[in-house]
Amino acid sequence: MLEVRDLRKEFKGVVAVDGVSFRVAAGGSLAVVGESGSGKTTCARIVTGLTKATSGTVVLNGSVQMVFQDPYQSLDRRQTVRGCLAEVLAHHRKDRSRIGELLDLVGLDRALGEALPRHLSGGQRQRVAIARALAAEPRLLVLDEAVAALDVSIQAQILNLLVDARAATGVAYLFITHDLSVVRHVCEDVVVMSRGRVVEAGPVERVLHRPDHEYTRRLVASVPRPGWVPSRAVSRG
Amino acid sequence: MTLLEFENLRVSLGDRPILRNVTLSVAAGEAVGLVGESGSGKSMTVRSVVRLLPEGAAVTGAVRFEGADIASLGAAGLRRMRSRDVAMVFQDPRAVVNPVRTVGDFLTEVLRDQGVNRADALRKAAGSLSEVGVDDASRRLAQRPYELSGGLLQRVVIAAALLTEPKLILADEPTTALDVTTQEEVVAILDEQRRRRSVALMFITHDLELAAAVCDRIAVMYAGEIVEILPADRLHTEARHPYTRALLGSRPGTVPPGQRLRTVPGVPQSALTAPPGCVFADRCPHAEDRCRDTRPAFRGSAACHLLEEVR
Ligand SMILES: Nc1ncnc2c1ncn2[C@@H]1O[C@H](COP(=O)(O)OP(=O)(O)OP(=O)(O)O)[C@@H](O)[C@H]1O
Numbered sequence: 001m002l003e004v005r006d007l008r009k010e011f012k013g014v015v016a017v018d019g020v021s022f023r024v025a026a027g028g029s030l031a032v033v034g035e036s037g038s039g040k041t042t043c044a045r046i047v048t049g050l051t052k053a054t055s056g057t058v059v060l061n062g063s064v065q066m067v068f069q070d071p072y073q074s075l076d077r078r079q080t081v082r083g084c085l086a087e088v089l090a091h092h093r094k095d096r097s098r099i100g101e102l103l104d105l106v107g108l109d110r111a112l113g114e115a116l117p118r119h120l121s122g123g124q125r126q127r128v129a130i131a132r133a134l135a136a137e138p139r140l141l142v143l144d145e146a147v148a149a150l151d152v153s154i155q156a157q158i159l160n161l162l163v164d165a166r167a168a169t170g171v172a173y174l175f176i177t178h179d180l181s182v183v184r185h186v187c188e189d190v191v192v193m194s195r196g197r198v199v200e201a202g203p204v205e206r207v208l209h210r211p212d213h214e215y216t217r218r219l220v221a222s223v224p225r226p227g228w229v230p231s232r233a234v235s236r237g
Numbered sequence: 238m239t240l241l242e243f244e245n246l247r248v249s250l251g252d253r254p255i256l257r258n259v260t261l262s263v264a265a266g267e268a269v270g271l272v273g274e275s276g277s278g279k280s281m282t283v284r285s286v287v288r289l290l291p292e293g294a295a296v297t298g299a300v301r302f303e304g305a306d307i308a309s310l311g312a313a314g315l316r317r318m319r320s321r322d323v324a325m326v327f328q329d330p331r332a333v334v335n336p337v338r339t340v341g342d343f344l345t346e347v348l349r350d351q352g353v354n355r356a357d358a359l360r361k362a363a364g365s366l367s368e369v370g371v372d373d374a375s376r377r378l379a380q381r382p383y384e385l386s387g388g389l390l391q392r393v394v395i396a397a398a399l400l401t402e403p404k405l406i407l408a409d410e411p412t413t414a415l416d417v418t419t420q421e422e423v424v425a426i427l428d429e430q431r432r433r434r435s436v437a438l439m440f441i442t443h444d445l446e447l448a449a450a451v452c453d454r455i456a457v458m459y460a461g462e463i464v465e466i467l468p469a470d471r472l473h474t475e476a477r478h479p480y481t482r483a484l485l486g487s488r489p490g491t492v493p494p495g496q497r498l499r500t501v502p503g504v505p506q507s508a509l510t511a512p513p514g515c516v517f518a519d520r521c522p523h524a525e526d527r528c529r530d531t532r533p534a535f536r537g538s539a540a541c542h543l544l545e546e547v548r
Pocket residue numbers: 011016034035036037038039040041042043069383384385386387388414415416
């Protein structure tokens with residue numbers, strides 16, 4: 001479905017992505033985790049064609065949609081929720097009557113259909129962005145921190161929905177997230193990034209339970225859990 | 238000693254109720270977590286403390302800071318409170334920091350406004366940066382926001398929040414955009430500062446484990462109301478409200494991968510379509526007639542008619 005080879009991206013001479021390679025099979029689900037600033041979003045933007053790589057190749061077979069980390073900037077601020085979905089459905093020659101169904105799928109009160117983005121809470125906007133991406137029925141869906149701003153109950157509903165959609169239609173996911181329990185739940189393989197590079201990759205089970213790389217070990221150790229006491233200076237080193 | 242008090246706070250926009258009856262107090266030096274439904278009014282609750290509500294918001298009830306109703310503060314009092322007593326940290330640091338000015342300008346702005354001279358302000362700013370674990374302060378002070386990763390920039394925002402030695406920090410999902418190792422460091426810093434300077438904290442998050450680790454008490458919100466408040470270390474064992482229990486039960490990790498996550502049946506509702514009775518009644522697995530008809534009052538730790546029945 002997607003093959004990324006030796007991707008490199010420089011911003012004014014500063015290297016943000018350095019020799020990154022990974023692949024997503026048709027109907028597969030790959031997680032990308034890692035440090036803030038390690039180049040995850042940059043890779044996603046290159047895959048979806050929004051940013052040009054300095055070098056490297058991207059081979060993509062089929063349509064792609066992206067749910068952005070900050071949905072506020074990707075939603076048209078003058079367009080209502082309903083208007084936004086209607087536009088995408090029309091563009092992909094799908095029936096407008098699906099709007100209500102899409103709102104239900106992502107757990108948005110239908111009464112919010114007439115609201116503008118600035119009238120919505122953070123998580124409500126996030127759900128509009130997810131509904132919009134699903135409306136286009138892509139073959140690959142890139143989700144950049146798409147469920148982080150949701151409460152765990154709505155997050156559960158959306159994760160179930162993503163699992164169902166994959167089983168029913170074979171859509172593939174590139175799932176960027178900071179939440180390792182989400183990774184365990186919806187992904188088969190994972191790529192761990194640090195400072196622009198892939199430091200570890202493999203099946204989720206193996207990587208998260210028996211990490212080889214020091215950075216992955218620190219990542220796993222920083223997950224909040226009962227009895228956990230946050231300590232300083234864990235992220236340095 | 239009570240520092241901050243919400244008493245029957247109601248906020249509405251036109252005919253839409255946003256907050257329906259928020260009553261909560263925060264003691265000096267205490268950390269209170271706000272968790273719960275997306276759209277339930279967590280951000281509005283903390284914003285009401287500094288009167289950063291959408292235009293046209295109608296407010297009844299009271300928010301008192303050090304005993305004074307903030308509605309009675311004039312423009313000068315409000316400015317003073319915002320720049321001195323209360324600091325805010327939001328999810329996205331880039332939305333707060335002026336992108337074209339340097340980190341040093343950002344950090345010294347408030348101090349300069351307070352009449353501190355430039356050299357002293359810069360010295361304090363550098364000290365504050367190293368307190369939050371940002372090394373090489375002199376170089377950082379000269380940099381601009383786009384040259385810093387999200388995690389570094391959020392630490393700058395926290396350094397700015399601490400500079401004015403506030404009595405209260407309002408943190409609205411301060412670590413949602415950060416990786417877990419950076420998150421650990423950021424919350425450890427908040428925790429340390431809170432203990433050292435006895436700063437109170439209101440901490441919004443969707444991560445229940447994180448809330449439990451960072452806070453003394455946790456308030457759970459649903460559709461514009463606080464439905465349960467309990468000590469953080471008893472979140473898992475003593476949660477009684479059916480919504481809180483549903484939340485705890487829907488975290489990924491509570492079921493093996495491959496199995497369906499448990500969700501709350503029905504469509505989440507914003508406060509605007511909440512029924513006359515309990516806000517959670519139409520989605521609650523235990524609801525009875527009285528739940529749909531009569532609004533449950535807060536008893537002990539939760540607002541629920543069925544505290545005795547639901548085990
Ligand atoms: N337009 C840009 N100009 C200059 N530098 C940039 C630009 N976009 C990204 N960068 C830099 O590239 C690096 C990678 O950024 P990116 O947003 O891809 O990280 P990320 O892994 O998505 O981080 P996060 O987890 O915080 O979202 C960072 O150091 C960032 O500052």
